[in-house]
Amino acid sequence: MALTKRIIPCIDVDVDEDGDAAVYTGVNFEDLEYTGDPVEMAKAYNEAGADEFVFLDITASAEGRETMLDTVEEVADEVFIPLTVGGGIRTRDDIKETLRAGADKVSINTGAIERPDLIAEGAAAFGSQCIVISVDARRRYDEQGEYYEQIDGESVWFECTVKGGREGTGIDVVEWAQEAESRGAGELFVNSIDADGTKEGYDVPVTRAVCDAVSTPVIASSGCGSPEHMAEVFEDAGADAALAASIFHFGEYTIEETKAALDERGIPVRL
Amino acid sequence: MNRSRDVSIAIVDYGLGNLRSVKSGLERADATVAVVDDPGALSTADGVVLPGVGAFAEGMDNAGPYRDAIREVVETGTPLFGICLGMQMLLTGSEESTHAGQGDVEGLDLVPGQNRRFSTEMTVPHMGWNTLSVEREHPLLEGVDGEYAYFVHSYYADPDDDGAAVATTEYGERFASVVSDDSGQVFGTQFHPEKSGETGLRILRNFVELADPTR
Numbered sequence A: 001m002a003l004t005k006r007i008i009p010c011i012d013v014d015v016d017e018d019g020d021a022a023v024y025t026g027v028n029f030e031d032l033e034y035t036g037d038p039v040e041m042a043k044a045y046n047e048a049g050a051d052e053f054v055f056l057d058i059t060a061s062a063e064g065r066e067t068m069l070d071t072v073e074e075v076a077d078e079v080f081i082p083l084t085v086g087g088g089i090r091t092r093d094d095i096k097e098t099l100r101a102g103a104d105k106v107s108i109n110t111g112a113i114e115r116p117d118l119i120a121e122g123a124a125a126f127g128s129q130c131i132v133i134s135v136d137a138r139r140r141y142d143e144q145g146e147y148y149e150q151i152d153g154e155s156v157w158f159e160c161t162v163k164g165g166r167e168g169t170g171i172d173v174v175e176w177a178q179e180a181e182s183r184g185a186g187e188l189f190v191n192s193i194d195a196d197g198t199k200e201g202y203d204v205p206v207t208r209a210v211c212d213a214v215s216t217p218v219i220a221s222s223g224c225g226s227p228e229h230m231a232e233v234f235e236d237a238g239a240d241a242a243l244a245a246s247i248f249h250f251g252e253y254t255i256e257e258t259k260a261a262l263d264e265r266g267i268p269v270r271l
Numbered sequence B: 001m002n003r004s005r006d007v008s009i010a011i012v013d014y015g016l017g018n019l020r021s022v023k024s025g026l027e028r029a030d031a032t033v034a035v036v037d038d039p040g041a042l043s044t045a046d047g048v049v050l051p052g053v054g055a056f057a058e059g060m061d062n063a064g065p066y067r068d069a070i071r072e073v074v075e076t077g078t079p080l081f082g083i084c085l086g087m088q089m090l091l092t093g094s095e096e097s098t099h100a101g102q103g104d105v106e107g108l109d110l111v112p113g114q115n116r117r118f119s120t121e122m123t124v125p126h127m128g129w130n131t132l133s134v135e136r137e138h139p140l141l142e143g144v145d146g147e148y149a150y151f152v153h154s155y156y157a158d159p160d161d162d163g164a165a166v167a168t169t170e171y172g173e174r175f176a177s178v179v180s181d182d183s184g185q186v187f188g189t190q191f192h193p194e195k196s197g198e199t200g201l202r203i204l205r206n207f208v209e210l211a212d213p214t215r
Helices: A038-048 A062-080 A093-100 A110-114 A117-126 A171-183 A206-215 A227-235 A256-265 B020-026 B056-075 B097-100 B195-213
Strands: A008-014 A021-027 A030-034 A053-057 A083-086 A105-108 A131-140 A148-150 A154-162 A169-172 A187-192 A219-221 A241-244 B008-012 B032-035 B047-050 B080-083 B111-115 B126-130 B149-151 B155-159 B166-173 B173-180 B186-189
Touching: A008 A038, A008 A093, A008 A256, A021 A062, A021 A148, A030 A038, A038 A053, A038 A062, A038 A105, A038 A256, A038 B080, A062 A093, A062 B020, A083 A131, A083 B149, A093 A117, A093 B056, A105 A117, A105 B056, A105 B149, A105 B195, A110 A117, A110 A171, A117 A171, A131 A206, A148 A206, A154 A171, A154 A206, A154 B008, A169 A171, A169 B195, A171 A187, A187 B166, A206 A219, A206 B126, A206 B166, A227 A241, A227 A256, B008 B020, B008 B056, B008 B195, B020 B032, B020 B195, B056 B080, B080 B166, B097 B111, B126 B166, B149 B166, B149 B195, B155 B173
Parallel strands: A008 A053, A008 A241, A053 A083, A083 A105, A105 A131, A131 A187, A187 A219, A219 A241, B008 B032, B008 B047, B047 B080, B080 B186
Antiparallel strands: A008 A021, A021 A030, A131 A154, A148 A154, A154 A169, B111 B155, B126 B149, B166 B173, B173 B186
């Protein structure tokens, strides 16, 4: 037996009108639908055989952050699989607070792009294994990139974006992934603005470009609509883990069904 | 099964790392758990956990004040359970500190051997779920064999005595994923039982059972 590919459910957590933490799931790009209580959902996925659990704080306020840390504590007491927490992490203290609340890893996006030293600071203080760098990649068809892929006969590079893809940074995703790795990132999350919400599959070209360029584990994210898509991103891109939200939250597939389908294709998974 | 027991477990808190899950996992096994940052508090515990993430030299440095207290605990026969870096610290030394230019850093030397780096062909860290093959009987692994556990590490234990490997795991090569000294009272897991789902909880339960003074 060998190291398995990891299947990771992800929840987006916001505060509801009563000030309690609640999970919301995007439907068709924009609309967010109330999906459930984060602690109950985490417990259910833990029992269903999820290999890890990702918790993204999508609140923007200081009060929201407090609620979120309390929720992370509750989740950590119930869930005995690795827990990654992301959203709004910008300082060494943010990392420390989040780990102390019970996260095993933190996922950092904008905070690392704005101040790349945060990666090395976090890795030195808490170990590389807990620093996950997350990129929101967007396809660009001009000639300003460093690393190009051919997609349907066109030359494409991938740009790191912030603010959910609304703002470009001009930074090449592959170049940034290598830099993040050399600064001490222990894992990379590859999200795709182009694939997000489509349920037509992961962005295989960007995931493969990052996997080929780094030696740290890569987690594919965005676009999953079926276990087939996971198989594709494992086999064709070389991802180490695949993240999904709505297919699990809306009960389209269970973790068991997903893993059984992957196992049938000969992909090593923890059954 | 769930009878309440009076087993006290001390988790050594020498600085960093998420101790919350280890604590709640042990509490699920009905232990009374204290996270201690005072070496003097170890002697009254029925079992001691040496957790740890991070680098070997830093870990040994942080654990320095506990060195004597840990030795005493071991001499009195109290079970000592090292997790991840905490397990690596049970050995004599590590290539990690040599690679980092920190010279020879002395481990606890309770399980003679070295920690070595995975070969360069492998993705490092070895991160994720991998299987345990039990090599010999040990109460810590009662009811466990062939199950998956969650690993995150770049170095692995290479004990001098092959018999010290209680379980092994394959990642490029076969390495000791659970080690124990001859007495069976000093042991450790390279993986994180507190992050290994039901299998991990079972191992934590076995540990509490093993530490139970009324056993």
